[in-house]
Amino acid sequence: MIRTESVYMRFGGLTAVADLNIDIRKNEIVGLIGPNGAGKTTAFNAITGVYKPTEGRILFKGTDVTGAKPHKITDLGIARTFQNIRLWKDMNVLENVLVACHLRMNVGVIASTLHTPKYLAKEKHARELAMELLDSVGLADQAGEAATSLPYGKQRRLEIVRALATEPSLLLLDEPAAGMNPQESLELMEFISSIRDRYDLTILLIEHHMQVVMGVCSRMYVLDYGVTIAHGTPDEIRNDPKVIEAYLGVD
Amino acid sequence: MKRNTILTIIALAIFAAAILLADSTLGRFTVRILNLSGIYIILALSLNLLNGFTGLFSLGHAGFMAVGAYVSALLTMSPAQKEMNFFLAPIVTVLRDVQLPFPLALIAAGAVAGLVAVIIGVPALRLRDDYLAIATLGFAEIIRVLITNAQTLTNGAQGLKGITKYSTTTVVWICAILAVIFMLALVRSSYGRTMKAVRDDEIAAEAMGVNVFKVKSTSFFISSFMAGIGGALLGHLITTIDPKMFTLMLTFNILLIVVLGGNGSITGSVLGALIVTILMEALRFLDMPMNILFIKTEGLPGLRMVIFSILLMAVVLYRQRGLMGNKEFSWDGFFGLFSRKDKAAKGGRA
Amino acid sequence: MDIATFFQQLTNALSLGSLYALIAIGYTMVYGILRLINFAHGDVFMLGAYFAFYAITAFAMPWGVAFIVAIGLTGVFGMGLERLAYRPLRDSPKISVMISAIGASFLIENVGIVLFGGRPKSFPSIALFDTVVRFGSISMLSVSLFIPVITVVILGILLWIVNKTKTGLAMRAVSTDLDAARLMAIDVNRTISLTFGIGSILAGIGGIMWTMKYPQLNPLMGIMPGLKCFIAAVIGGIGNIQGAVLGGFLLGFIEIMIVAFLPELTGYRDAFAFVLLIVVLLAKPDGLLGKNQTVKV
Numbered sequence: 001m002i003r004t005e006s007v008y009m010r011f012g013g014l015t016a017v018a019d020l021n022i023d024i025r026k027n028e029i030v031g032l033i034g035p036n037g038a039g040k041t042t043a044f045n046a047i048t049g050v051y052k053p054t055e056g057r058i059l060f061k062g063t064d065v066t067g068a069k070p071h072k073i074t075d076l077g078i079a080r081t082f083q084n085i086r087l088w089k090d091m092n093v094l095e096n097v098l099v100a101c102h103l104r105m106n107v108g109v110i111a112s113t114l115h116t117p118k119y120l121a122k123e124k125h126a127r128e129l130a131m132e133l134l135d136s137v138g139l140a141d142q143a144g145e146a147a148t149s150l151p152y153g154k155q156r157r158l159e160i161v162r163a164l165a166t167e168p169s170l171l172l173l174d175e176p177a178a179g180m181n182p183q184e185s186l187e188l189m190e191f192i193s194s195i196r197d198r199y200d201l202t203i204l205l206i207e208h209h210m211q212v213v214m215g216v217c218s219r220m221y222v223l224d225y226g227v228t229i230a231h232g233t234p235d236e237i238r239n240d241p242k243v244i245e246a247y248l249g250v251d
Numbered sequence: 252m253k254r255n256t257i258l259t260i261i262a263l264a265i266f267a268a269a270i271l272l273a274d275s276t277l278g279r280f281t282v283r284i285l286n287l288s289g290i291y292i293i294l295a296l297s298l299n300l301l302n303g304f305t306g307l308f309s310l311g312h313a314g315f316m317a318v319g320a321y322v323s324a325l326l327t328m329s330p331a332q333k334e335m336n337f338f339l340a341p342i343v344t345v346l347r348d349v350q351l352p353f354p355l356a357l358i359a360a361g362a363v364a365g366l367v368a369v370i371i372g373v374p375a376l377r378l379r380d381d382y383l384a385i386a387t388l389g390f391a392e393i394i395r396v397l398i399t400n401a402q403t404l405t406n407g408a409q410g411l412k413g414i415t416k417y418s419t420t421t422v423v424w425i426c427a428i429l430a431v432i433f434m435l436a437l438v439r440s441s442y443g444r445t446m447k448a449v450r451d452d453e454i455a456a457e458a459m460g461v462n463v464f465k466v467k468s469t470s471f472f473i474s475s476f477m478a479g480i481g482g483a484l485l486g487h488l489i490t491t492i493d494p495k496m497f498t499l500m501l502t503f504n505i506l507l508i509v510v511l512g513g514n515g516s517i518t519g520s521v522l523g524a525l526i527v528t529i530l531m532e533a534l535r536f537l538d539m540p541m542n543i544l545f546i547k548t549e550g551l552p553g554l555r556m557v558i559f560s561i562l563l564m565a566v567v568l569y570r571q572r573g574l575m576g577n578k579e580f581s582w583d584g585f586f587g588l589f590s591r592k593d594k595a596a597k598g599g600r601a
Numbered sequence: 602m603d604i605a606t607f608f609q610q611l612t613n614a615l616s617l618g619s620l621y622a623l624i625a626i627g628y629t630m631v632y633g634i635l636r637l638i639n640f641a642h643g644d645v646f647m648l649g650a651y652f653a654f655y656a657i658t659a660f661a662m663p664w665g666v667a668f669i670v671a672i673g674l675t676g677v678f679g680m681g682l683e684r685l686a687y688r689p690l691r692d693s694p695k696i697s698v699m700i701s702a703i704g705a706s707f708l709i710e711n712v713g714i715v716l717f718g719g720r721p722k723s724f725p726s727i728a729l730f731d732t733v734v735r736f737g738s739i740s741m742l743s744v745s746l747f748i749p750v751i752t753v754v755i756l757g758i759l760l761w762i763v764n765k766t767k768t769g770l771a772m773r774a775v776s777t778d779l780d781a782a783r784l785m786a787i788d789v790n791r792t793i794s795l796t797f798g799i800g801s802i803l804a805g806i807g808g809i810m811w812t813m814k815y816p817q818l819n820p821l822m823g824i825m826p827g828l829k830c831f832i833a834a835v836i837g838g839i840g841n842i843q844g845a846v847l848g849g850f851l852l853g854f855i856e857i858m859i860v861a862f863l864p865e866l867t868g869y870r871d872a873f874a875f876v877l878l879i880v881v882l883l884a885k886p887d888g889l890l891g892k893n894q895t896v897k898v
Contacts, residue, residue: 048458074460082458088451090515090577091444099448102441103460109469112440113433123441166460308696310703374883380695381638382882385831389875392828396872499824503707510700553714553820560708567701568689 001026001202002047002078002170007056009042009226016042018226020056022204024170029196029203031213033237034223035246040206041083043223044172048080049073060170075103079168081159083175083206087147093158094130094143100165101126133161136198137191152179157191164199171195173205177212189216210237210247222246255582270424282420283488284532289423290484291524293430295508296517297477302506303515303577304438305470306450307376308384310502312478314391317398317497318367319360319479320486321405324414325349326356327487336411340402353417357483364479365472367394372471376464388499399494410493411486418488426484430477434517435579437473446470500556504531507563513573518580523573527559534558605738610861616745616814618853619752623807624830625837625845626759627679627800633776633840634796636695640702641682642804643827644709647820649675649805650724650812651717657725664727672805679801680794688790706827713820724816731813744813755806756846759799763842772796776840825871832878838891847889852877 002024009017017039024030032040045051047058052067059065065073079100087096105126111119134140137157142150147158156176163171176192177185193216196203207213213220214234221231224246230237237243273282294312301307325333325346333342341347351359375386398405405411437443448456449466457463486492504527512523537554566573578584624646631639652674656667686705690698730744763769771792774782783789811826812818833852837844852874860867881888 050454050458069462070454070457071460071462074458079460080458082455086452086455086458088448088455090451091447095444095447098441099444099456099461100459102445105441107441109437109442109473112442113437115436115440119441126441162459302696306696308699374879378882378886381636381699382835382886384699385638385828385835386879386882388828389832389878393872393875396869400868500707503703506700506703514696552719553711556711557708557715560704560711564686564701564704564708567697567704568686571693571697 001028001061002204003059004043004047005057005059007043007046007053007058009039009046009051010054016226017046017223020046020223020228022221022228022231024202024204026202027196027200028219029193029205029217031217031220032204032206032223033208033210033213033220036208037225038208038223039226040208040223041174042226044080044174044206047073048078048172071103074166074168077167077169078172079163079166079170080172081156081163081174081176083178085152085155085159087155087158087162089146089148091147092144093134093139093147093150094127096147096158097130097133097162097165098126100162101130103166130165133164134158136195137161153184156180156188160195164195168201170202170204173203175206175208177207177209185212186215189213192216210243214238258582270420273420280532284528286418286420286423286488287532288525288528289420289427290418290481290488291505291508291528292427292521293477293484294481294505295512295520295524296430296434297474297481298505299509299512299514299517299520300434300437300446300470300477301474302509303513304443304450305446305467306380306453307467307470308380309387309471309474310384310499310506311371311387311391312505313497313499313501314387314394315364315368315475315478316482316485316501317391317394317492317494318364319482320492320497321398321411322363322479323353323356323360323483324411324486324492325405326351326359327353327415327417328411328413332413336409336413337403337406339407339409342406343403346404353415353487357480360483361476361479364482365476368471368475369468372468376467376471388502391497391499391502395494395497398497405494408494410491410495412491414486414490414492416487416490418484423484423488426480430480431517431521438517442466442469503563504559507559509573510563511566511573513575513577515577516573516575516579518578519573519575522575531555531559606861608736608739609741610857612739612741612745614854614857615850616748616853617857618850619749620807620811620814620849621826621830621833621853622846622849623752623755623803623810624826625833625849626756626842627804628831628834629837629839629842629845630772630796630800632834634772634779634793635687635691635698637687637698638702638831639687639797639800640699640827641686641706641709642800643823643825643830644706644713645675645679645682645801645823646804646808646811646826647713647818647823648678648709649801649808650818650822651713651820652805653809654722654724654812654818668809671809672802675805675808676798676802679797679804682801683794683797688793710820710824717818717820719820721817721819724812724818726816727813742814744810748810748814751806751810755803759803760842762799768792768795829874832874835878836881836888838888841888841890844888844890 004020004022007017007020008015020043032043034040042051046053049068049070049072057064057066060076060078065076088099105122107119107122131140131143134143139154139158139161150158160173160176177188180188189212192203195201205213217234219231219233220237222229222237222243229242229246230240273285298312301309326349329350330347333347371390375383375390378386399408401407445456445461445466448461449463453463508523508527509520511527512519534555538552624642627642628639631637649671652671653667656662656670657664662670682705686701687698690701730747732743733740734743734746763772771787774785774787775789775792779789829852830849833848834845836851837846837848855877856870856873859873860870
């Protein structure tokens with residue numbers, strides 16, 4: 001599904017990501033873990049086109065997408081959420097999802113403005129899809145509320161819904177459980193595996209608390225100071241001396 | 252729902268009748284203010300599209316207006332009129348012989364202004380917010396310098412005189428109403444939503460598949476198209492144009508309207524345009540010599556602009572949302588205003 | 602063009618570049634600290650010239666005293682401007698602050714028109730600066746020689762303040778990270794206020810020297826130099842004092858030399874700066890000496 005080949009990300013003298021080689025197959029849920037500042041988000045930014053990798057290639061479904069524009073990458077089927085929630089604050093919950101629907105609506109500015117029948121049909125379909133998605137995370141009742149007035153946990157779920165509205169095949173989640181208590185985290189992980197099945201997704205998720213993702217991921221990559229120090233199944237990772245060392249005193 | 256539709260139709264009918272009767276019943280001065288307001292509505296909406304709906308801070312409006320004003324003026328003038336205007340150096344022959352009917356010239360004015368904007372926008376829209384402001388201001392200044400120096404194309408600093416007065420009340424207000432309807436339709440459409448997303452968070456918009464650069468360019472094109480139309484109408488209203496008209500001061504007036512009305516509110520821009528245009532004319536006396544209580548003062552040119560500058564700063568400092576915030580007029584909101592007062596009054600009595 | 606004319610133009614360029622540099626520093630310092638284009642900076646420059654004018658003509662001060670008073674007043678004015686127009690908006694969206702800056706600029710200009718009158722005034726002649734100096738066949742006003750010298754001296758003092766004093770350290774800290782500086786018990790408001798004060802003092806000095814060289818005052822005289830100097834600051838890399846100086850000189854030289862060598866382009870003189878701005882921004886968006894900035898996601 002997605003493969004990075006020796007991706008390096010350097011900023012001036014700082015190497016944020018070094019020699020990143022991840023390879024994820026269809027319908028896997030894979031974790032990208034590591035302490036704060038390990039380069040996880042930078043890796044996401046390189047994959048989603050926010051940054052252009054200094055070196056290396058990124059292949060998505062076999063095509064080279066290295067350095068493509070973020071909206072192009074989303075169009076190809078990679079969607080993401082943000083660690084520091086980035087909802088559109090002056091829009092309500094439903095509108096936040098509708099903007100993401102625009103990508104697949106395929107209407108230009110002229111058809112939009114003239115409200116052509118074709119546009120109206122697509123708009124109706126988008127609204128139905130958006131409501132259906134919101135309903136699946138229990139946000140349908142709050143569709144008309146300002147997105148940023150939602151409690152933190154719901155904002156995170158709204159971000160996931162928004163990403164799903166772009167109809168991706170690969171979903172990148174950046175610390176989806178941040179700020180949640182263990183119970184909420186557990187429910188979230190169940191939700192993540194349920195959307196994988198329902199929308200036929202492949203998921204890569206970032207987390208710095210290893211325990212949270214142990215249950216849901218089939219494999220994990222561990223980053224420390226930009227370097228991949230281990231990868232394997234949760235069990236292998238748990239017993240890896242290098243991982244234990246990196247995390248010692250952290251958790 | 253049905254009540255609101257009926258109310259809208261009635262309001263529009265009254266409004267249309269008022270516009271049709273305006274020329275014959277109102278004095279020349281009042282009609283002029285009315286028409287200026289209509290033009291300022293178009294201009295304010297166009298700036299609001301950038302500033303309020305797409306989050307692009309542009310200070311280049313005067314430049315695009317100048318382009319529109321010159322294009323339409325030159326395209327509608329007869330060859331004889333042009334010969335009279337261009338006494339320092341003759342006009343280039345291609346332009347001398349062209350004469351188009353006004354509606355076509357008006358569309359051409361918008362199209363050329365929009366085209367110039369796209370050429371400018373391709374490099375400028377990659378810039379960060381405040382650099383964009385300076386770059387667009389720079390482009391407007393460059394346009395002005397070019398117009399001043401292109402003697403055989405624009406008649407340079409002398410400007411153009413005797414432009415046909417096509418901007419009648421009906422023409423101006425049909426354009427203004429079209430602009431309002433167009434803006435409402437655009438802003439409430441799916442494309443309009445992507446513009447707001449770009450405004451609120453560009454990075455998130457890009458990540459959700461919005462082609463940010465394309466949305467910005469489109470917004471910039473539409474805005475400049477409207478500015479070109481507004482500039483053309485202005486030229487055909489006051490019948491003379493010269494490069495000095497199109498300075499930053501003009502952009503400032505439009506910015507004042509947008510900020511006063513509320514960044515991101517169409518209703519706000521309409522109200523703001525009416526208020527500012529009327530005040531602008533009503534306060535004209537401040538710049539003239541005055542005779543108050545037997546005390547004669549000399550004219551204080553600039554005093555009027557002092558008031559407008561203070562008004563702008565007061566809005567930004569104390570009421571950043573302007574009159575309307577980013578809300579729009581609706582009949583329900585309108586009646587809500589009264590019923591709330593009713594309730595308050597009843598509560599007071601009980 | 603003979604060699605004499607060339608040197609003539611070179612001194613012209615040097616003094617114009619110096620003036621641009623002085624004003625550009627004010628933009629760059631304020632931008633560095635608040636990420637704000639102080640649109641009113643050009644008008645502060647205008648006020649400096651008017652203060653000096655009235656100190657000499659209305660208050661009959663000797664020119665030396667008049668200049669010091671005027672420069673001091675300009676500095677105080679700059680601090681007051683920050684207090685009234687910018688400080689209340691410190692946490693507001695950038696567009697609001699920019700609109701406030703534009704409002705302030707128009708306000709100062711129009712109050713200027715009301716108070717000083719719209720008609721240009723001519724600055725009284727001061728013998729020391731108005732003497733014609735001759736080197737062989739080159740002749741110039743003495744002020745053209747004073748300007749670069751004074752600029753270099755001021756620049757030295759400024760760099761000393763920024764790099765060697767505690768205040769300068771605070772300025773650099775605030776410009777790197779305002780919130781962190783506040784946590785380190787730096788008085789952020791005072792530092793910002795001082796930055797405006799220093800920037801305005803430089804604009805005041807620039808304004809006075811400008812009117813010595815081009816002795817016409819009018820309330821709108823600050824607009825064009827203001828815009829050009831902001832451009833100079835951007836070209837050099839905004840936030841960077843050396844960059845502002847480089848940009849100022851570059852702009853001064855290009856402007857004078859194009860007019861000197863290609864006189865048919867004189868009408869386009871005011872457009873050069875903008876063309877240069879756009880070219881530089883496209884080629885090197887962070888300016889010639891600017892640091893490359895990455896947006897954090």
